Amino acid sequence: MGKTFVEKILAKRAGKPAVVPGEIVVVKPDFVMSHDNSAAIYGKFKQIGSGRVFDREQVLIILDHCVPAASEKYAKNHQEVRSFVEKFNIPNFFDINTGVCHQVVIEKGFARPGRLIVGSDSHTVSYGAVGAFSAGIGRSEAAAIWATGEIWLKVPSTLKVVLNGTPKPGVTAKDLMLYLIGKIGADGALYKAVEFTGEAVSRMTVADRIVFANMTVEMGGKNGYFAPDKTTFDYLKARGIDQSGYEVILPDSDADYEQVLDIDAASISPQVAKPHTVDNVSPVAEVAGTKIHQALIGTCTNGRIEDLRAAAAVLKGRKVAKSVRLLVFPASMEIYMQAMKEGLFETIIEAGGIVMNPGCGPCLGAHEGILAPGEVCISTANRNFKGRMGCKTASVYLASPETVAASAIAGEICAAEALK
């Protein structure tokens, strides 16, 4: 019997001929990623008392969660991170002018096929979009890797998701992924690795694949994976990384999957996740007409140039409803520059939107667009939990950039195709 991707990469990295699901292995990750929480990790690192960073090349820090600092506390937090970086001479550090960590890890080429990356952020799963193994860990574990270079991982069983058919026009990766999460539930892939495959996948851009990999954690998955193909290789090549810079690890054709799930992409319409869980999913049409106060386009899920182009295409020549604040956060400074060059900001601003700096923004309720009691936001983010955007009596709907842009125009939840 053959092996799945996760079984192959964990065996290789553990120096074993083979591993089986349930087995615990010790591995040395290529990178341990952290963000604003690096200050808290530094605190734990000091408690360990190793006195030195095991491998400073392994440490990857990107400030993005509350940038620029919203208060003295956040400012001191950033200051502490910078002092760690300076003291231990950490080469892979990106300050607040770079972007959302997961986008930066991918666009700067840290994520590559065959790499093993962990991060003290649950959306670290995103890097499977380019064929890496990546998973979220806690702060103590990140501190432990700074000190020892190692971490233990349990080998998960694997769920294979086969996306067949061609999505209808106007149906995006976000709609397909929300549909999948709604179908299998918030624990539908609990403790499991997920491999995304099928003919719909072969036509997807890297940006599309990131949406799936990113949200794998919203169904409980340990990692999400796309087998690297020409699309992946071209993406990396455009970033100056040729095939000598990585090793492609593919699942065996006779691999043993715990479950195989077939999805007919052609049958799916635009979807939303309704308050207050990500698996509370329905077609947009079912909640059309729900009044909104804020619309958010951006985050690690949907802040890429493709998303901004899609949103701008909807906004072009239209006006955001007077009752709505439209906030747009490009996911990185590279995307910001590109969007500026393409004139997308003009379109967004002329429509009445606000272009913010790259960062996580209000997604986790820290700053830059917190909701008031009773308010409703529609967002391209990945979570809509109670209190997520800073107020526990506010409501958050999740949708594609097209649906969010159309809803901002209409002043109520609305699919792009239904916009008058």
Added chain:
Amino acid sequence: MKIFKYGDDVNTDVIFPGKYTYTISDPEEMAKHALEDLDPDFVKTVQPGDIIVAGKNFGCGSSREQAATCIKYSGVAAVIAKSFSRIFFRNCINSGLLAVECPEAADKITKESSVAIDRENNRIQVDGEWIDFPPIPEAVRYIIDGGGLIPFLRKKFSEKES
């Protein structure tokens, strides 16, 4: 001992809201906000030795370790659930909060139940009946025996030096 019983998919945003993640660093202070957006009465009534019983996928969502830390410092002795989110489960091991995955016990326990946990033998007593739960994997037992990941490593490094 009181029992706090909750449903499925309790996420870490309602256990420890994101707005506090970079503004509160003291574990005792974290405990004052434990379960704030799930059950505002929890911190008012919780006492050392109480237990939390929940459905499937407890601790899903954000990887924030403070979700485990705030429950531990609130005095809760154990969380018993049908299943746990994987990062939360790791955070429990690393921070020394007992997380027991036992669907049968999670179903049977009511707010009035009498509950005892036998860690040595990996079993739990609910109203007089013993129910086994899967042991913590032997390969990571050293973390629990060492009082959590940070204390374990601190000891290891101090021994190296001496």
